[in-house]
Amino acid sequence: MAMDKTFDAATAEPRIYAEWEAQGCFAAGANKTHDETFTIVIPPPNVTGSLHMGHALNNTLQDILVRWHRMRGFDTLWQPGTDHAGIATQMVVERRLNAQGVKRTDMSREDFVAKVWEWKAESGGTIVNQLKRLGASCDWSRERFTMDEGLSDAVRKVFVELYDKGLIYKGKRLVNWDPHFETAISDLEVENIETPGHMWHFKYPLAGGETYEYVEKDADGAVILRETRDYISIATTRPETMLGDGAVAVHTDDERYAPIIGKLCEIPVGPKEHRRLIPIITDDYPDPDFGSGAVKITGAHDFNDYMVAKRNNIPLYALMDTKAAMRADGRPYAEDAAIAQAIANGERDFDEAMVAAMNLVPDEYRGLDRLEARARVIADITGEGLAVMVPDPDYDPEGDAPERIPLVESKPIMQPYGDRSKVVIEPMLTDQWFVDAETLAKPAREAVAKGDTAFVPKNWEKTYFNWLDNIEPWCISRQLWWGHQVPVWYDADENAYCAATEAEARALAGGKTLTQDPDVLDTWFSSALWPFSTLGWPEETPELARYYKTDVLVTGFDIIFFWVARMMMMGLHFKDEVPFYSVYINSIVxxxxxxxxxxxxxxxxxxxxxxxxxxxxxxxxxxxxxxxxxxxxxxxxxxxxxxxxxxxxxxxxxxxxxxxxxxxxxxxxxxxxxxxxxxxxxxxxxxxxxxxxxxxxxxxxxxxxxxxxxxxxxxxxxxxxxxxxxxxxxxxxxxxxxxxxxxxxxxxxxxxxxxxxxxxxxxxxxxxxGGTGMLMHHDWPTYGSDTLADAGAEAEMRWTISLIEAIRSVRAEMNVPAGAKIDMLLTDFEYEAAQRLLRQGALIRRLARLSEAAVGNEAPAGSIVTAVEGATVNLPLADIIDVKAEGARLRKKLDKLSKETGGLEKKLSNPGFLAKAPAEEVEKQRARLDAATEEKAKLAAAVARLEAMG
RNA sequence: GGGCGCGUAGCUCAGUGGGAGAGCACCUCGUUGACAUCGAGGGGGUCGCAAGUUCAAUCCUUGCCGCGCCCA
CATH class of the missing domain: 1.10.730.10 (Isoleucyl-tRNA Synthetase; Domain 1)
Structure with missing residues (x-):
């Protein structure tokens, strides 16, 4: 059978892939010749996704490693599967429904989830087929999905076990809230993007019109400003959150405000008759050099403020609803403001639930979008004369505009955005489930430090350590419908029962009627189990025993935190062993x-x-x-x-x-x-x-x-x-x-x-x-150069190549017609060169297009000359030679050689070099000098002959 | 502010304590029975700047300049 003239990838590739699959070439253990295993679990692509360049790179690298090991006879498994990608998939399906004029919230949860499964059935095969086109040799018979039955079992088991150990807990915390999807997201799903913003400066009047001496000093302690003030100046980028302020904080050592510590000041917004007074406190958080040095503390809407509030027992007043609009629920403002005042005055105790129920949004702002509310707050405060004023640099004495204007600094601020929704994320105080990541991180860190798992390249370990060393509780609950529902049920009194199934939970509850927690788990929660859940865990399957731990995880640096670290934590906790020996971090395309x-x-x-x-x-x-x-x-x-x-x-x-x-x-x-x-x-x-x-x-x-x-x-x-x-x-x-x-x-x-x-x-x-069997199952060779390399043969063929190249180069440079056959004569030859010419003459004649290739004692007049190791090469071309051009060519070469010999001579006459450089190196340089000197002599002789001719 | 990385030929990038490389692009020549989706030959670089270590620095160290990414 004659070969095709060219390779037709378009028809051959699908055909070949189908043959491989039909013959089970990718199955775990296919082509194994020994028991050593080689396992890779695929980073599961989103089930409804499609192949992008990053997938192509990542999977090509995995496939290269897998195919290589399979040919080497390892018991090889490339475990494939897909991820349910909670938020991403829900987003896609919602968008499709919206296009049909249907809103998710018009449907029941059950119906919506059914729609997502429909969409998965429709598009879930796409990415797998695309991986196949790439040639990925995964064991598709073992394909898994993070929401399939077995993996869902694993998720529930892990949740229950961590819950029982106190490593999963529920709590009201400040979390990143996505107002578009109306769910909490983890820190990692937030992108901080520098956005143009503003800093407004407002006066918080002291209670009862009290005054104090405000003194500003420069670095040397000299007084640069002294005035009597009846207010404290606050800078903020988020005026609308003033409504939820619980205190004003200044740095513990800030002398400027020492006289007013512990006094009350007024939040300068809201109905005049119900203005709230809040305490001025000290904390280490405020930076005295930033702004006025005083910070408003809004514990429910800022992560830093949250910490300050917690430390100082300041109530956390939530102002926004799930869409990040100003709250419109609860009692009228006047009532709650009065309660808040009683708390601030220390006349009333408070607890979390009570504070959460309070709505301190003034009635006229209720229901406004937060940006609208911001504009209103600014306008109201300014109107009341409580904005800090500065001279207008563009003031026109002839015009109508006032001489002084409110101080508003334009400055870039780091604005948090949802990585999926692309909307501004709000810190929100909500009830969420958390994993005690700090506890789980310790063994995960230790394992890499000990070398049980190695990052390649190693410098990523630093990134990994740094993250684990500063790890925060992992918020795992999402207010979505698509995902693993939290396996916790509540009775009518809100008592929680955590169990793998509703029946078990009911048993725990003594048969009471229960309702399941509506939240689902972060997608990465199930991904974290991937290296063992795909192998059958919690069942102790033979595959689990055989293929865990896996050999190498190939992935991008962008998911070291999302995924790699969490697999390390879960693998160590539930399998007592790291999930992989190595983590290869591939580049980003x-x-x-x-x-x-x-x-x-x-x-x-x-x-x-x-x-x-x-x-x-x-x-x-x-x-x-x-x-x-x-x-x-x-x-x-x-x-x-x-x-x-x-x-x-x-x-x-x-x-x-x-x-x-x-x-x-x-x-x-x-x-x-x-x-x-x-x-x-x-x-x-x-x-x-x-x-x-x-x-x-x-x-x-x-x-x-x-x-x-x-x-x-x-x-x-x-x-x-x-x-x-x-x-x-x-x-x-x-x-x-x-x-x-x-x-x-x-x-x-x-x-x-x-x-x-x-x-x-x-x-x-x-x-x-006509090869037999499948090449992809051919044995990988094991021969070595120690037995197969022949230094003599190599030297001879390299010499032959260098001679042919030298002749070709001269021919092209001197414009010898490509078709012309010419003669060649080696002179000044060493014995070995003559022998090589004798043995390889046929090849040299053919590839250098020579009619004669001989050795001789004297170069014919009018030869073009070049040199190889151990001989001068003469090409007698008296009839076509251009004496001037040849002379120029030779002199150019001689120049180059002189430079080289000059450098080498200098080096070899340096006593330091001779004394301190390794003998081998000195010898090498000497040999280089000898060779260059020899070539130089040959070419110089050629120049002399040429000049004699001319 | 902390961390990581980059700066080498026109472009994209390898690389090394001791002779500066590849692919693409460019120029010249060429269809010799594997290959024009090709072959042969060639031009082109103070290896970002400065100092230090060293017998020797493009490579190691430090600083600076420029660029990118991650975290705060």
């Missing part, structure tokens, strides 16, 4: 300009578009070759993919060459027993390439593996294929037979070594050249 790809920027490169155009192998090769360990970004450019496609074509044509020349696999061929120099040489080169490839993959140096194989294939094509031609077209005999076998062997080794990176084209070549 960006566009050609180094910008992160995003839909909004419109710079997304679709990996499947590249697969369509160039084939999956080309994309895979490109991704692997760009993956440099420790590099943050890798840029995706189409030209690189095109070059990778061409690389595949090169390989294809090498195989066609072998076929044309009747090279067939010889099962009896033993590379160690080859006798022809060219064959021994390429066999040695191949062995070295194998070693380099193994070393690179072992160290997760994907670019080295890909680049090394690229070099080797091109080297093989440029030189070995050319060298083999005379032997293949020459007389029949043992040399020809050996060469035929070597050609096939050498190309086969390329196919085998490239199979993990470029599985399709190599498999197809294997098939079309």
């Amino acid at each position: 960006v566009d050609g300009n180094g910008e992160k790809m995003s839909k909004s920027k419109g710079n997304v490169i679709d990996p499947l578009g590249l697969v369509d155009q160039y084939g999956a192998d080309a994309l895979r090769y490109t991704l692997a070759s760009q993956e440099v360990q420790g590099r943050r970004q890798s840029r995706m450019s189409e030209s690189a993919v095109e070059a990778a496609r061409n690389f595949g074509t090169k390989l294809w044509n090498a195989a066609r060459f072998a076929e044309f020349n009747g090279c067939e696999r010889d099962p009896a061929f033993d590379p160690a027993k080859a006798t022809e120099t060219v064959n021994r040489w390429i066999i040695g080169e191949t062995a070295k390439t194998l070693e380099a490839t193994d070393a690179a993959l072992t160290a997760y140096r994907f670019n080295d593996a890909a680049g090394g194989l690229y070099q080797h294939v091109y080297f093989l094509c440029d030189w070995y294929v050319e060298f083999s031609k005379p032997l293949l077209t020459g007389a029949d005999g043992p040399a020809k037979d050996e060469t035929k076998a070597t050609v096939v062997w050498a190309i086969d080794q390329c196919l085998i070594m490239l199979s993990p990176i470029m599985p399709f084209i190599t498999e197809e070549l294997w098939r079309q050249t």
Whole structure:
């Protein structure tokens, strides 16, 4: 069967993938020859997602490692699956419903969840099919989903166990609240973005019109301002939250306010007759150098204030509803303001529930959006003359505008946004479930510190430590409908019963009627269990025993906190063992300009578009070759993919060459027993390439593996294929037979070594050249250069190549017509050079296009001259030689050589170098100098002859 | 403010304590039976700046300049 002229990726790849699947090539343990396992769990993509470049890179790297180990006979498992992606999926489905004019809130929870399952059934296979197009050799028979039955069992078991140990608890805390989705989110789901903002300065009048001496000093203690004040000045970026202030705080050591500590001041907003008075307290939080040095404390709407309020027992007054509008519930303002005043006066005790029920939003602001409320607050305070005023720099004495204006600083502020909703996140005081992350983090930190799990590259460990060392309680409850519902039930008295099933909870409750907590769990809660839940846990399955812990997790740095750290915590807690030996952090694929790809920027490169155009192998090769360990970004450019496609074509044509020349696999061929120099040489080169490839993959140096194989294939094509031609077209005999076998062997080794990176084209070549079985299950070679490399053969062939290159270079430079055959004479030759010319003359004549290649004592007049190791190369071209051009060429070369010898001589005459550099290094430099000096002499002689001619 | 990373050829990037590399782009030549999705040859870089360590620095250290990311 003749080979196809080219590789048709579009038709071959799906066909080959289907064959692999049909033959069970990806199954756990397929092709194993020993019991050592190699396991990777896939970072589960969102079930309703589609493949982007990051997936393509991440999964290509995993597939390379998996295929490599599978060929090496490991008991290999690549565990696939998808994630239910709570908030992201709910968002997509809601958006689809909205397009049909249906709102989620018009539906029952049950109906909505049914809709999501429908959508999952419809689109859930997309990403899996896309991974298949990429060539991912996952064991699809073991595919899991974070909401399938087994994984849901695992989630409930983990929750109950942590609850029973007190490591999961419920509490009213300040959390990040997404007003769009109306749910809490974790710190990690918040993006802080610098946004233009304003800082307003207001006066909080002292109670009862009291005054004090306000003294401002400079750094040397000299008084720069002294005035009598009846207020304390407050700066804020969020005036609307003033309504919930519980105190004003100044730094403990701030002398300016010492006279008024413990006194009351008035929040300058709200109905005049019900103005609230709040205490002036001290704390270490306020920065005396920032603003006025005094800070309003709104414990329910700011994380820093929350801490201050907690420390000082200041009530936390919540002002907003779930949509972040000003609250409209509860009693009239006057009533609650009176209660708040009694608390501030110390006349009344308070508790959390009581404070939570109070609504301190003045009646006229109730129901307003928070930004509207902000504008109203500012206007009202300014109108009342309680804004801090400054002279207007643009004041026009002729105009109507006032001379002084309110002090409003424009300044960038860090604004929190929801990573999914893209709306401004509000700190909100709500009841949520938390994991005691601090307790779980300790063993997770320790495991990496001890080296039980290693990050590659290592510097990510610092990031990991830093996060774990400052970890906050993990808010795991979400006010969503799609996800694992919290396995806690309540009786009519709000007593909680935590159990894996409702029946068990009811048993705990003594048979009372219960209702389940409506919240669902953070998606990452179930992802955290992924390395063991996918293997069957909590059942003690054979797979769990066999494949846990896994070998390497391949992922991006952006989810070290979200996912990697949490898997470490859960794995250690529930399996007593880290979930993986290594964590390989891959780069982030960006566009050609180094910008992160995003839909909004419109710079997304679709990996499947590249697969369509160039084939999956080309994309895979490109991704692997760009993956440099420790590099943050890798840029995706189409030209690189095109070059990778061409690389595949090169390989294809090498195989066609072998076929044309009747090279067939010889099962009896033993590379160690080859006798022809060219064959021994390429066999040695191949062995070295194998070693380099193994070393690179072992160290997760994907670019080295890909680049090394690229070099080797091109080297093989440029030189070995050319060298083999005379032997293949020459007389029949043992040399020809050996060469035929070597050609096939050498190309086969390329196919085998490239199979993990470029599985399709190599498999197809294997098939079309009559290989038996599946290449992807071929044994990975184990030979080494120690047995296969032949230093003599290598030296000889390298010399031959250098001679051919030298002649080609001179020919091109001197414009010798490409078709013209010329003579060559080696003079000043050493014995070895003459012997090599004798043995390799046929190849040299052919590739340098020579009619004669001989040795002689004297160069003919009018020769072009160049030098190789151990000989002067003369090309007698008296009839076409341009004496001037040749002279110029030689002098240019001599200049270069002089520079080199000059540097080397200087180095070798440096006593420090001779005394302190390693002897080996001195010897090496001496040899370099000798070689350069020799070449220089040869060329100088040529110049002399030329001048004698001229 | 804390942390991490980057600055090498026109572009994108490897790399190394001792001879500056690749791909793409560019220039010249070429269709010789594997390959024009190709081949041969070539031009092009004070390795960001400065100081230090060293016999020797593009590489190590420090500072500075410029850029990016993460956390506060």
